[in-house]
Amino acid sequence: GENVEQHPSTLSVQEGDSAVIKCTYSDSASNYFPWYKQELGKRPQLIIDIRSNVGEKKDQRIAVTLNKTAKHFSLHITETQPEDSAVYFCAASRGGLTGGGNKLTFGTGTQLKVEL
Amino acid sequence: DTGVSQNPRHKITKRGQNVTFRCDPISEHNRLYWYRQTLGQGPEFLTYFQNEAQLEKSRLLSDRFSAERPKGSFSTLEIQRTEQGDSAMYLCAIGGSYEQYFGPGTRLTVT
Numbered sequence: 001g002e003n004v005e006q007h008p009s010t011l012s013v014q015e016g017d018s019a020v021i022k023c024t025y026s027d028s029a030s031n032y033f034p035w036y037k038q039e040l041g042k043r044p045q046l047i048i049d050i051r052s053n054v055g056e057k058k059d060q061r062i063a064v065t066l067n068k069t070a071k072h073f074s075l076h077i078t079e080t081q082p083e084d085s086a087v088y089f090c091a092a093s094r095g096g097l098t099g100g101g102n103k104l105t106f107g108t109g110t111q112l113k114v115e116l
Numbered sequence: 117d118t119g120v121s122q123n124p125r126h127k128i129t130k131r132g133q134n135v136t137f138r139c140d141p142i143s144e145h146n147r148l149y150w151y152r153q154t155l156g157q158g159p160e161f162l163t164y165f166q167n168e169a170q171l172e173k174s175r176l177l178s179d180r181f182s183a184e185r186p187k188g189s190f191s192t193l194e195i196q197r198t199e200q201g202d203s204a205m206y207l208c209a210i211g212g213s214y215e216q217y218f219g220p221g222t223r224l225t226v227t
Contacts, residue, residue, distance in 0.1 A: 032214045034215065034216070036218075042220070043207065043218040043219060043220050043221055044159065044207070044218050045218075046215060046216070046217060049214070049215065051214065089158045089159075091158070093214075095213055095214040096213045096214060097213070102211075102213065102214060102216075103149065103161040103164060103172065103174075104149075104151075104159070104161065104216060105161070106158025106159050106160070107158055108156075108157060108158055109156070109157070109158055
């Protein structure tokens with residue numbers, strides 16, 4: 001089955017700096033890579049995702065890059081703000097299957113702290 | 117609002133008791149998932165429904181766990197003879213072929 005590794009486990013940055021979180025996956029058939037943000041006591045919230053036919057995707061201050069050959073993908077947050085402080089999870093799945101589920105396999109999470 | 121509600125939000129039960137959780141998608145989605153999340157970990161897949169059919173189950177889902185989705189709308193997850201190791205957040209998610217959106221979860225504490 002799929003195995004997703006995520007680094008670092010904790011990340012502390014100064015407000016306004018950039019933050020980068022990296023994940024690797026093992027299943028070469030995985031083709032969908034979402035990122036979730038989870039604040040304490042709340043649900044995981046989908047913030048950005050990328051499919052394997054794209055190398056990079058950007059949405060305002062967040063971007064995700066994918067290297068299929070190396071089987072790794074990364075989340076980039078620029079101009080960090082205190083409200084970006086949360087746990088971030090990467091995930092991978094075989095998406096787009098007709099009649100099949102695309103169960104997500106998650107990384108172990110990164111606790112991001114943005115300090116003033 | 118991600119279009120999914122879950123009840124109850126919190127459940128405290130004694131070891132050996134049975135518990136049932138409910139997931140209600142606000143709008144129609146043919147795909148519904150259950151995940152379990154323990155403290156400090158990412159969610160782990162438990163089971164998946166396409167409409168009313170349960171198409172995949174994780175080996176994490178022991179025979180004490182059962183899930184249903186009658187009529188392809190709401191879903192229930194039952195745990196029989198609860199154990200302390202069952203203490204976790206149980207998350208329901210809905211989605212299409214790719215994206216999944218999580219409900220607020222039910223936090224189970226087994227004492």
